[in-house]
Amino acid sequence: MTGQIVDTSSHRERDAKAQAIAKAKAIAPDVAARIGSTPKTTFRGDPDIFGRLVEDHDRHRALLAMIEETQGDSEDRRALFAELTYELKAHAAAEEQALWSTVLRDPETTDFARHAISEHKEIEDMLEDLAARDMASPGWLRCFAGLKEEYLHHIREEEQEQFVAAEKRLSASDAQHMRQVFERRKKAEKADAEIEKKIKLKD
Numbered sequence: 001m002t003g004q005i006v007d008t009s010s011h012r013e014r015d016a017k018a019q020a021i022a023k024a025k026a027i028a029p030d031v032a033a034r035i036g037s038t039p040k041t042t043f044r045g046d047p048d049i050f051g052r053l054v055e056d057h058d059r060h061r062a063l064l065a066m067i068e069e070t071q072g073d074s075e076d077r078r079a080l081f082a083e084l085t086y087e088l089k090a091h092a093a094a095e096e097q098a099l100w101s102t103v104l105r106d107p108e109t110t111d112f113a114r115h116a117i118s119e120h121k122e123i124e125d126m127l128e129d130l131a132a133r134d135m136a137s138p139g140w141l142r143c144f145a146g147l148k149e150e151y152l153h154h155i156r157e158e159e160q161e162q163f164v165a166a167e168k169r170l171s172a173s174d175a176q177h178m179r180q181v182f183e184r185r186k187k188a189e190k191a192d193a194e195i196e197k198k199i200k201l202k203d
């Protein structure tokens, strides 16, 4: 349980977050999405690439919270985990193409892009590992908790460090254009995304 948090966010930020949660809820309307407070970011609700990426991050926060509410090898857990896998893979691939590929070429921000991209690989390995495990086993949720922690760390760091550094080096029109590239790429990536299964981690 999180404690009482004073909400000082604007309407625009709150609406953006509520819409992102609603998209996750559409997958399993009866499962609660308790995402609690989110780390502060100035990008939430922004009309450029960074606002669009944070919208996805909030959707992912909701999916992660919802999976934790599910039990065993249930229909809801299967549907939510499949959606999480497609979402995370498509988001990471489109984010790399729309944003990190450009940020990587700027010597000032190369390291920020490298860091984000290397974490994508770790997260993909964790997804494949979880997909290969029995959802009904008591250990599944424990492994899932590891993925959740890793992913929440990744998106918090993007929002608070890597996006901040990248934004300073990009023009407003770059950031606008990148949003369109991201939208297009994500749609295509999600249509092609698959669930791969491979045990990668030690128990």
Ligand SMILES: [Fe+2]
Binding pocket: 092, 095, 116, 120, 154, 158
């Ligand atoms: Fe990322």
Ligand SMILES: [Fe+2]
Binding pocket: 053, 057, 091, 095, 155, 158
């Ligand atoms: Fe991201």
